[in-house]
Amino acid sequence: MAHESNLLSALSDSLGTRFVTAKQSVASVKVSATAYLGAILWRNELLVTSEQSLPGRDAFEAILPDGSCMRGRLAGRDAATNVAVIRLDRSVSAPTLSAAPPRIGSLVIAAGSDGEGRPSARLGLVNAVGPEWHSMRGGRIEARIQLDIRLAASEEGGPAFDAAGDWLGMTTFGPRGQILAIPAATVERIAPVLSASGRVPRGWLGVALRPVAVPDELREAAGEVSGLMVMSLTPEGPAAKAGIVAGDIILSLDGISARRPRGVLAHLGGDSIGKPVSLRLIRGGGIIIIEVAVSERPPA
């Protein structure tokens, strides 16, 4: 019975074989005395992992696919795309990852860290694929990939592959327990920038904003039903220097409605640095326009 060939055992064998290849690209990054985070051995001396779960320090210890332990240093991190890059102290042999776009309904094999530094496997489906999107922190992500898999905390940050063994992206915890993949295309765009210069330049105003409804009596004059209220300002930041104060309600930025934070975030990409933007805002019952010189977002 044990060796009888059937569909199930053939599937199981194929998965096992795929995983033997997949785990050559999986590393574990030690994030505390007892916890690991998954990572992708992306280049011979570079690991890619999930920025949101990587502690804020410079030195890390990683366990490589062959089980060896190696130290590394943070090369750069980008909270806007959830990509962090760690440079290993020595170069190792990283397998070539061939990236492929995801297909809804196709199988996904995800690899991560089992919590003790060894590789672990997950099997599921590509649950949904959507178009390009912008994260809350302003990063552009090439596609929205939702995975129908379970993921332990130590498994985030590892690679997800399709049935052909092509690389789909890096697993990431999304909102409300959703499992996302940061597309391979996003990692391939951001990781080289991080490894070269440590950060991805983004425009910055130095304000924390919260959506609010425009009070009824101002709606007509504002031409908007909602805006972004300034909750706090970074001292000496671009907005503070331009005279923006807490309580101002931003209606639009260079004509882009604040009702669409996505558009506003997209407008403040790296090429906005050094340029002025015009903010239309409500202050003290009136509407004013203030120009702010965009500067580069400082490292978090």
Next chain:
Amino acid sequence: MSQPILGSLSQSLRVAIAARGAERTAALRGLLESLGHVAAMDDEPADVVLADAERPRDEDRATVVLGGTDTGAQGLLPATASPAEIDAALRAVARGLIVRSAPRRTPGFRAATDSEPRTLLTPREAQVLDAIADGLTNKAIARRLGISLHTVKFHVESVFRKLDASTRTEAVARAGERRRQETIDL
């Protein structure tokens, strides 16, 4: 549960201490006393046991363990737990509940979403909500904001509707959750 929950919140517990060394035992006794509980002597009956890092072998009473990894204990708190957390855990475990500290929850990597104007608070409503969070009554809110009681009631009703809340506590909780999700750093 025979007693109303509020009654049990102020009740003093008899707590047996299981710690290594006189110094640590004295420290835990001091903590218990500051919380209004009574440290039980070795052979006295106790409502609950407070153990340092590990549960004594053969301990079959409900135990709260500080630090360590004893997942079999009824209560397991990190060694860094605050007195308030220890107090809450002791009370819960003495009542037969199981206590774990919630894992640090990251909000998750999320998309920037367009605002839904119908559920957004106006600046005035946000001020009213802040006052509710401070525990103020409608009358006190009216005084703080310099508006009439009638207007306050109107705003409170609108806040409840927009946050889909039916109590003040619920409104504050919902708003806190939303704030975490909606704050944008530009």
